[in-house]
Every structure is written in structure tokens, then in C-alpha cells.
Amino acid sequence: xxxxxxxxxxxxxxxxxxxxxxxxxxxxxxxxxxxxxxxxxxxxxxxxxxxxxxxxxxxxxxxxxxxxxxxxxxxxxxxxxxxxxxxxxxxxxxxxxxxxxxxxxxxxxxxxxxxxxxxxxxxxxxxxxxxxxxxxxxxxxxxxxxxxxxxxxxxxxxxxxxxxxxxxxxxxxxxxxxxxxxxxxxxxxxxxxxxxxxxxxxxxxxxxxxxxxxxxxxxxxxxxxxxxxxxxxxxxxxxxxxxxxxxxxxxxxxxxxxxxxxxxxxxxxxxxxxxxxxxxxxxxxxxxxxxxxxxxxxxxxxxxxxxxxxxxxxxxxxxxxxxxxxxxxxxxxxxxxxxxxxxxxxxxxxxxxxxxxxxxxxxxxxxxxxxxxxxxxxxxxxxxxxxxxxxxxxxxxxxxxxxxxxxxxxxxxxxxxxxxxxxxxxxxxxxxxxxxxxxxxxxxxxxxxxxxxxxxxxxxxxxxxxxxxxxxxxxxxxxxxxxxxxxxxxxxxxxxxxxxxxxxxxxxxxxxxxxxxxxxxxxxxxxxxxxxxxxxxxxxxxxxxxxxxxxxxxxxxxxxxxxxxxxxxxxxxxxxxxxxxxxxxxxxxxxxxxxxxxxxxxxxxxxxxxxxxxxxxxxxxxxxxxxxxxxxxxxxxxxxxxxxxxxxxxxxxxxxxxxxxxxxxxxxxxxxxxxxxxxxxxxxxxxxxxxxxxxxxxxxxxxxxxxxxxxxxxxxxxxxxxxxxxxx
Amino acid sequence: xxxxxxxxxxxxxxxxxxxxxxxxxxxxxxxxxxxxxxxxxxxxxxxxxxxxxxxxxxxxxxxxxxxxxxxxxxxxxxxxxxxxxxxxxxxxxxxxxxxxxxxxxxxxxxxxxxxxxxxxxxxxxxxxxxxxxxxxxxxxxxxxxxxxxxxxxxxxxxxxxxxxxxxxxxxxxxxxxxxxxxxxxxxxxxxxxxxxxxxxxxxxxxxxxxxxxx
Numbered sequence: 047x048x049x050x051x052x053x054x055x056x057x058x059x060x061x062x063x064x065x066x067x068x069x070x071x072x073x074x075x076x077x078x079x080x081x082x083x084x085x086x087x088x089x090x091x092x093x094x095x096x097x098x099x100x101x102x103x104x105x106x107x108x109x110x111x112x113x114x115x116x117x118x119x120x121x122x123x124x125x126x127x128x129x130x131x132x133x134x135x136x137x138x139x140x141x142x143x144x145x146x147x148x149x150x151x152x153x154x155x156x157x158x159x160x161x162x163x164x165x166x167x168x169x170x171x172x173x174x175x176x177x178x179x180x181x182x183x184x185x186x187x188x189x190x191x192x193x194x195x196x197x198x199x200x201x202x203x204x205x206x207x208x209x210x211x212x213x214x215x216x217x218x219x220x221x222x223x224x225x226x227x228x229x230x231x232x233x234x235x236x237x238x239x240x241x242x243x244x245x246x247x248x249x250x251x252x253x254x255x256x257x258x259x260x261x262x263x264x265x266x267x268x269x270x271x272x273x274x275x276x277x278x279x280x281x282x283x284x285x286x287x288x289x290x291x292x293x294x295x296x297x298x299x300x301x302x303x304x305x306x307x308x309x310x311x312x313x314x315x316x317x318x319x320x321x322x323x324x325x326x327x328x329x330x331x332x333x334x335x336x337x338x339x340x341x342x343x344x345x346x347x348x349x350x351x352x353x354x355x356x357x358x359x360x361x362x363x364x365x366x367x368x369x370x371x372x373x374x375x376x377x378x379x380x381x382x383x384x385x386x387x388x389x390x391x392x393x394x395x396x397x398x399x400x401x402x403x404x405x406x407x408x409x410x411x412x413x414x415x416x417x418x419x420x421x422x423x424x425x426x427x428x429x430x431x432x433x434x435x436x437x438x439x440x441x442x443x444x445x446x447x448x449x450x451x452x453x454x455x456x457x458x459x460x461x462x463x464x465x466x467x468x469x470x471x472x473x474x475x476x477x478x479x480x481x482x483x484x485x486x487x488x489x490x491x492x493x494x495x496x497x498x499x500x501x502x503x504x505x506x507x508x509x510x511x512x513x514x515x516x517x518x519x520x521x522x523x524x525x526x527x528x529x530x531x532x533x534x535x536x537x538x539x540x541x542x543x544x545x546x547x548x549x550x551x552x553x554x555x556x557x558x559x560x561x562x563x564x565x566x567x568x569x570x571x572x573x574x575x576x577x578x579x580x581x582x583x584x585x586x587x588x589x590x591x592x593x594x595x596x597x598x599x600x601x602x603x604x605x606x607x608x609x610x611x612x613x614x615x616x617x618x619x620x621x622x623x624x625x626x627x628x629x630x631x632x633x634x635x636x637x638x639x640x641x642x643x644x645x646x647x648x649x650x651x652x653x654x655x656x657x658x659x660x661x662x663x664x665x666x667x668x669x670x671x672x673x674x675x676x677x678x679x680x681x682x683x684x685x686x687x688x689x690x691x692x693x694x695x696x697x698x699x700x701x702x703x704x705x706x707x708x709x710x711x712x713x714x715x716x717x718x719x720x721x722x723x724x725x726x727x728x729x730x731x732x733x734x735x736x737x738x739x740x741x742x743x744x745x746x747x748x749x750x751x752x753x754x755x756x757x758x759x760x761x762x763x764x765x766x767x768x769x770x771x772x773x774x
Numbered sequence: 775x776x777x778x779x780x781x782x783x784x785x786x787x788x789x790x791x792x793x794x795x796x797x798x799x800x801x802x803x804x805x806x807x808x809x810x811x812x813x814x815x816x817x818x819x820x821x822x823x824x825x826x827x828x829x830x831x832x833x834x835x836x837x838x839x840x841x842x843x844x845x846x847x848x849x850x851x852x853x854x855x856x857x858x859x860x861x862x863x864x865x866x867x868x869x870x871x872x873x874x875x876x877x878x879x880x881x882x883x884x885x886x887x888x889x890x891x892x893x894x895x896x897x898x899x900x901x902x903x904x905x906x907x908x909x910x911x912x913x914x915x916x917x918x919x920x921x922x923x924x925x926x927x928x929x930x931x932x933x934x935x936x937x938x939x940x941x942x943x944x945x946x947x948x949x950x951x952x953x954x955x956x957x958x959x960x961x962x963x964x965x966x967x968x969x970x971x972x973x974x975x976x977x978x979x980x981x982x983x984x985x986x987x988x
Contacts, residue, residue: 105844106967108967158799210937
């Protein structure tokens with residue numbers, strides 16, 4: 047139910063928002079109407095004075111006059127009627143009592159004005175106007191005091207001055223009813239109007255409440271959504287910042303080396319490109335590219351660990367930055383390779399000067415966590431010229447020059463020459479062709495006998511791989527084996543050699559079962575040896591070829607074994623478990639640890655040819671060889687001397703009680719047919735066999751080998767073939 | 775307690791305010807209800823008067839002060855009276871002009887209003903000579919004589935000072951003119967004194983006494 051009398055509900059403890067809205071609205075109306083009446087009172091007061099002055103300014107007595115009492119009444123009584131409600135309007139706006147006083151005052155003002163205007167019937171309309179104005183409060187209760195005042199006025203007039211109300215005519219005796227009727231009609235009309243108006247106000251309050259509720263819900267949702275958006279925006283901003291940081295980092299990483307912070311290859315190429323462009327626009331502009339490679343980085347890395355290696359690289363980078371000019375570009379291309387772009391050179395010689403300065407600076411000792419390391423650097427220099435159009439070409443040529451410097455002994459610098467490029471291209475061609483050599487059947491094996499120095503009997507063969515290039519002829523192993531090692535082709539090549547040697551040996555054994563105990567020596571490269579499945583591969587080859595494992599002797603260089611001793615020992619033991627014989631090749635040139643040597647399950651030591659070639663000289667080599675043999679005997683190993691080429695060497699070895707040897711003095715490496723012929727027909731004396739025509743077929747090997755072969759004397763061939771060895 | 779005290783103060787102030795206003799209005803009522811000096815009008819039309827009464831019908835004479843605000847109501851009532859009489863009466867309105875005022879002083883909106891009433895003759899009464907002949911002392915004093923010059927009525931035709939509306943004076947005159955009957959022979963006159971120095975007001979008892987004397 048709508049509450050028309052809001053003041054009673056103002057103090058209610060629990061009120062709906064619609065009620066509050068309604069009350070707020072009505073209170074605003076009350077205050078607004080209070081203010082309106084305050085102004086209206088002032089206007090009426092002034093109007094009353096004006097009316098008094100107009101209608102009855104003076105009262106006369108003949109020729110004498112004085113101010114009319116109406117004027118004083120208008121001034122003073124009007125002020126009393128007006129100022130009290132005006133004061134309440136100021137002090138207690140919107141109060142119920144204020145409204146009642148105002149309503150009373152307004153009707154009293156009507157009464158005063160009617161009186162001042164001599165009771166003119168027209169002035170009576172002021173009463174109805176007052177009631178209409180009072181209804182502006184939209185509070186029907188305010189009509190009550192106004193009506194009471196009117197009634198009281200008429201009652202008093204009726205008692206004390208009846209003719210002023212009821213008239214004097216007989217019919218007019220009921221005029222008070224007419225008066226009352228009109229007033230009540232007015233009141234009823236206003237009451238209904240106020241009720242309807244208040245009802246509409248209620249509707250508006252309820253609709254406003256509903257709208258406010260919806261609006262609040264909407265605002266709540268907007269606030270929540272805004273909060274979500276703010277959160278999302280913050281997250282997005284953070285993500286964008288992170289992404290920008292990542293992009294920045296990626297961009298930096300894209301052009302800089304992560305370890306040293308130097309420019310990387312891409313940025314170096316870019317700078318090189320700019321330098322090339324500048325040089326093409328200005329003929330006098332010169333620059334140079336220095337390609338640096340640390341000479342002993344791998345040793346440091348392997349011995350002190352990768353952390354130390356990284357520290358060394360960082361230290362090298364700092365030194366390079368310190369030494370170079372601000373305009374120069376220093377880059378790390380990868381691994382232990384660095385490059386420097388010397389831009390705007392005065393003359394070409396400056397590049398070499400800078401290279402020397404770099405070598406001096408980088409050669410200074412470097413402290414790596416308590417380990418003092420001294421490293422050298424090989425530098426290749428490529429000078430700018432009009433022939434260069436691509437940065438990669440310059441870098442390539444500097445790299446080529448660096449390789450030349452490495453080849454020439456390291457710790458030096460070389461300036462690029464065109465001949466280097468041709469050589470490099472040649473090597474590149476070899477690498478390309480080598481990839482197809484196995485498939486095309488261009489590789490073949492030669493076999494060098496291993497003989498007993500005591501009996502001259504053949505004690506086995508060493509298998510040696512050769513490459514017959516369709517255009518270049520036979521390529522020496524020293525030329526293509528390093529390429530194969532570097533490119534990884536040594537793995538398939540080694541596998542092929544192993545299989546072919548085993549197959550060949552098995553074939554010979556089938557032809558001559560009496561010599562089935564002779565072993566075939568096959569070299570294993572470092573890469574092959576490091577394969578985790580090497581024992582499986584060996585076992586598979588033996589199974590496929592049917593060769594007895596005891597007839598296969600694998601030769602491993604001591605440096606390969608010493609690189610990772612524990613793994614090597616484990617691999618060697620696995621191989622030994624297969625029954626395969628093991629041999630340390632090129633013994634004496636590496637860094638064998640004697641403490642480990644006894645742990646190696648090897649049966650043979652092969653003394654490097656460098657000792658044999660000087661064994662006749664009085665430089666102590668013979669004593670070394672003697673020591674090695676004593677060591678081998680102590681450890682229960684056989685000794686094979688490699689590279690025996692002269693009778694003096696053979697005699698010396700014999701004098702030192704060396705058991706086995708191989709070399710041109712006995713036989714150069716021969717092809718399979720010749721070796722087979724020797725194996726079958728010259729038994730039991732290899733010397734006898736080697737005197738036959740088939741064994742005299744000139745072996746296919748390199749010029750130095752051929753030269754040595756020429757020097758092989760018939761006397762040297764008095765040995766008996768007992769072994770075949772294959773060198774890869 | 776403070777709101778209650780405030781309410782009491784407000785209530786007391788309101789009551790005082792009402793009382794003051796009632797007192798003021800009471801004074802006004804008292805003033806409005808206080809009549810002027812009633813005339814003892816001559817029973818026969820004064821023979822020395824230059825004014826002639828109508829031989830065919832009644833003649834009404836009203837004495838008026840040209841500047842009396844109360845007389846405006848008397849003139850208004852005269853207009854209604856003349857309308858109700860429907861030509862049965864001839865009327866004179868005498869505007870008293872003291873000698874110490876220049877000519878034209880008497881020509882006011884009041885005289886203009888009176889002039890506009892049909893069958894009404896406005897006459898300037900210098901020094902109030904005519905008013906004295908009719909023994910009038912208060913503005914608004916009205917007398918009615920029949921065709922033979924005999925006084926039929928003497929008094930005011932307003933219910934109060936300056937108040938228009940039904941009143942006993944007008945009702946009596948209209949009754950005399952239309953039905954030849956009269957309830958009241960005299961009524962209080964509400965208006966300004968016509969002459970300086972005369973009593974402005976008399977008490978209600980004096981009015982009653984005047985009625986009895988009349």
C-alpha cells in the first residue's frame with residue numbers, strides 16, 4: 047500500500063528503496079514549495095501594502111487626513127503573517143510544522159488582503175488561489191489547517207458579524223453553507239488531485255527504484271567487467287612488455303652470441319655487407335676480415351671441462367673487445383671461432399699489425415678458476431678487393447687462410463691468397479666425391495704383410511684402404527682420410543673396410559685352411575671406436591663373414607684410447623670378450639699412461655715408424671725401442687715394428703729381439719689378388735712367394751710409397767708371409 | 775529531549791503568532807465595525823435647499839467625502855441600489871468640498887464613479903452647506919425622501935467601514951422603493967467625518983441610542 051503520509055514512515059527502521067526515493071522526492075518538493083511560499087509571502091506582503099495604499103491610503107475628517115489604519119495593518123500585520131513562515135522556511139525547510147504554518151499564514155494573508163480591499167468579492171478568489179498554491183506541497187494534510195483557519199474566520203464572523211458572512215437577506219442566511227460548500231469542494235478537488243499526484247509519484251518512485259536496481263545491476267556488471275578488463279589489460283600489458291622484452295632478447299640473440307655477447311655470424315655478415323657496399327662506392331675504402339681459431343681450445347675443454355672452456359671463450363671475447371677499435375666488429379662465429387672486421391683500413395699491412403697485436407694479447411695467460419691456461423690463436427686474413435661481392439666469400443677466404451695458418455704450425459696468421467682457395471676447393475671436391483666413393487665401389491683394400499723377424503714367416507696382414515678416383519686416379523689415404531674423419535664419412539668407410547677385410551680373410555682361409563690362424567689387422571679410427579654399438583657391429587661383421595674372432599686384430603691409436611680412458615677400457619673389454627685381438631697402433635707418439643697400459647686388454651704394441659726410421663742413428667731411439675719392447679714383454683704383449691725399410695733397421699730390430707715387423711723392406715701393400723697369391727702359393731716362406739711374379743705386381747699407392755717400393759730389395763723379400771694388416 | 779523542546783518552542787511561537795494575528799485582525803474588525811456619527815436627518819426635505827426632491831417619486835441624498843476610502847463601498851452599494859430600484863428613485867450625491875482646497879479637489883474617482891450611476895446627480899457641496907442642511911456628519915450618510923419630501927430612511931448603506939456586500943441599509947431602501955415597506959428606518963453610517971473636528975467614531979451603544987432617538 048502506498049504511503050501517502052511520508053513523514054510517519056520517515057523514522058521506520060526498515061524501508062524499501064522505493065519508499066526512500068518517494069520520500070526524497072517529496073522532501074525535495076516540500077523544500078522547493080517552502081521556498082516558493084517564502085517568496086510568495088514577501089510578494090503578498092508588498093502587494094498588501096500596495097493594495098492598502100491604493101484603496102485606502104488615508105482616512106479623512108473634513109479637510110484633515112491621516113494615514114489609514116489599513117496601511118499600518120498591511121505593514122505590521124502583513125509582516126507578522128509573512129516573516130514567521132519565512133523564518134521557518136530558512137530554519138526548518140521541509141518540516142511538517144513549517145508547512146502547516148505556511149498554509150495557515152497563506153490563508154491569513156488571504157484574509158488580510160480581503161479585508162484591506164474592503165471585502166471585495168474578487169479578492170475572495172485569493173483564498174482559492176492560496177489553497178491551490180498550498181496543494182503544491184502534494185500533502186493533503188496541509189489543507190487541514192488552511193481549512194480550519196477559513197472555517198474559524200467564518201465562524202467568528204458568523205458569531206460577531208453575521209451579516210458579513212450570511213448577508214442580510216433571508217435567502218442569504220444559508221450562504222454560510224454555500225461558503226462551506228465551495229471551500230469543501232475546493233478541498234475535495236485538491237485532495238483528489240493530490241492523491242492522484244502522490245500516486246503518480248509513487249509509480250515514478252517504484253519505476254525509478256526498478257530502473258535504479260537495473261542500473262545498479264548494470265553498473266555492478268560494468269564494474270566487474272571493468273575490473274576484469276583492467277586485470278586483463280594489466281596482464282596484457284605485462285605480457286606485451288614480456289613479449290617485447292623477449293622480442294628484444296630474441297632480436298639481440300638473433301644477432302649476438304649468447305655466451306660472449308659478441309656479434310654473431312648474422313650480424314657480422316650484415317656489417318660485412320655494409321663494409322662491402324661502402325667499399326664498392328668508395329674505391330679507396332679498405333677493410334679486412336680476420337678469422338680467428340683457438341689452437342688448443344679442445345684440449346682445454348676436454349681437460350678442464352666445458353665450464354672452463356666457456357670461461358676461456360668469454361675471456362677471449364673481452365680481450366678482443368679491449369684490443370679492437372670502437373668501429374671494428376668482433377664476432378663469435380661458433381665454437382672457438384671468432385671473426386674481426388677491421389673497417390676503414392689505411393693500408394693492407396695494418397691488418398697484419400692488428401693480427402700480431404691480437405696474437406700477443408690472446409697469448410697472455412688466462413686464469414680459469416685456478417687453472418692458468420695459455421692459448422694461442424691462428425688467424426686468417428682476407429683483405430677487401432673489388433672481386434668480392436658477397437660477405438660470405440670474404441669470410442670463407444679468411445677461414446681458408448686460417449686453415450693455412452693452422453697447417454703451417456698454428457699460432458700464426460696468414461693472409462689469403464687465391465691459391466689457398468683453389469686448394470680449399472680441391473678439398474671440397476674430394477669431400478663431395480668421397481661421399482659417393484663407397485657406393486660407387488671406388489674404394490679398395492691393399493694388404494701389407496706382417497712377418498716374423500726370427501723365422502721370416504708370414505704372421506698376418508694389415509689391411510690398408512685406398513681410393514681410386516675416376517678422374518684423379520688413386521688418392522693417397524693421407525689426403526682423404528682426414529676429410530673422412532672430419533666429415534664423419536669415416537664411419538661408413540670404416541665399416542666397409544672392416545667387412546671387406548674380414549670377408550677377404552675368410553675367403554683366404556677357406557682356400558687354405560692350414561693358415562686359418564693368421565690374423566687380419568684392421569685400423570679403427572677414433573670416431574669408430576667411440577661408437578657405443580661398436581662391439582655389436584664387430585660381432586655382426588664376424589657373423590656375416592664367418593671369420594673367427596681370433597683372426598681379427600683391431601688396431602687403435604693410443605691417443606684414441608687415452609681420450610676417454612674408462613670408456614675405452616670398457617669398449618676394449620667388450621671387444622676382447624668377443625675374442626677379437628687388440629693392438630695399440632703408433633705406440634710412442636701419443637700420451638699413453640703406463641699406469642693404464644696394463645689395464646688395456648691388448649695383445650700387441652706397434653712401434654711407430656718414426657722410431658724405426660731413426661733406430662740406426664745414435665740419438666737414443668734404439669734405446670727407446672728397446673725399452674718399449676721390454677715393457678711389452680713385461681706386460682705380456684707382442685711387439686710389431688712399423689715402417690722397416692732397410693736391412694740395417696731389420697738387423698737392429700733383430701738385435702733388439704723384436705719379434706715382428708712390417709714395412710717396405712719386406713713388402714709394400716699389395717692388392718688382394720697379389721696378397722692371395724702370396725698367401726696360397728708362397729707358403730711357408732714369404733720370401734719365396736715374394737719372388738714370384740704375382741707378388742711383384744707394383745702396388746697401387748702414393749708416390750712416396752712407390753718410391754719406397756722401388757727401394758725394396760730382393761733380399762728383403764726373403765721373409766715368409768704370415769700376416770695381413772689393413773690400415774684405414 | 776531536544777526535538778521535543780524545539781517542538782514546544784515552535785508550538786508556543788506558533789500560538790503567539792496566531793494570537794498576535796488574531797489581535798491585529800480584531801483591531802481591524804473593530805475599526806471596520808465602528809460607525810461614524812449618524813445624522814439626525816430632517817423629517818422634511820429642507821425647503822432652503824437648492825436641491826429639489828422629485829415630485830414623481832422618491833429622492834435619495836448621499837453625503838460623501840470625495841477622498842474617503844470607506845465611501846467607495848457606499849458608492850458601490852449605491853450603484854447596486856439604483857440598479858435594484860429600477861428608476862423608482864432620483865439620487866443626489868453631494869461631495870463636500872472644504873474651502874481650504876482648490877477647485878477640482880473634489881473630482882476624484884469616487885465622484886466619477888458616482889456620476890456614472892444612472893439617475894444619480896453629483897453635486898459639489900462647498901463648505902458642506904447642503905450636508906449641514908441635512909444634518910449629515912459622516913461620509914456615506916444616505917437619506918431617502920418620498921415624493922412629498924418626507925424622510926423615509928437615514929443611515930449608511932454598507933455593512934462595515936469600506937466593506938461592500940449585503941447590508942441592512944441598502945436592503946431597507948430597496949424594500950421601501952420596491953414594496954413600500956421598510957424594516958429598518960436607520961442604520962449605522964461607516965465613513966469618514968465630513969467636517970474636521972467632529973467625532974470620528976461613536977460606540978455601538980451610541981449608534982443604538984441614535985436609532986432609538988430617530
